Amino acid sequence: MTLPAPPRNTAAPLYGWLTDRLAVYLDREPESIDPTVPLAVYGMDSVCALSLCGDVEDEFGIPVDPSMAWDHSTVAALARHLASRGVRVPAGGTRP
Structure with a gap:
């Protein structure tokens, strides 16, 4: 299954950060999280x-x-x- 690519805008770098965090909490591979599927489907509590x-x-x-x-x-x-709240992931990943 091929997941949709994140958009090329200011939100795009946040996709990776959010997906990595959620993958840990949801006990899934980051690649298996579709950014358009409600997280409750994956078992978010x-x-x-x-x-x-x-x-x-x-x-x-x-x-x-x-x-x-x-x-x-x-x-x-x-x-x-x-x-929209001004959150930006720095070019090297997360904040130092």
Whole structure:
């Protein structure tokens, strides 16, 4: 199965970051997470959602509402939401 490529915009670098984090929490290979499929389909639960929110706060220094992962329920939607809040993944990966 070939997954859709992320768009070439400011949200694109966030796809990889989000997918890598979610793959750990969902016990899946990052390549198996389709950015357009609701994360609940993959088994995301409240623990995963809260952990992801904590990672975003720690990594990017912005407060996020614990409902973020439910309100923006796909990798694509999460990436767009975070990009709209000014989150950017530096060229070398994550923050030092």
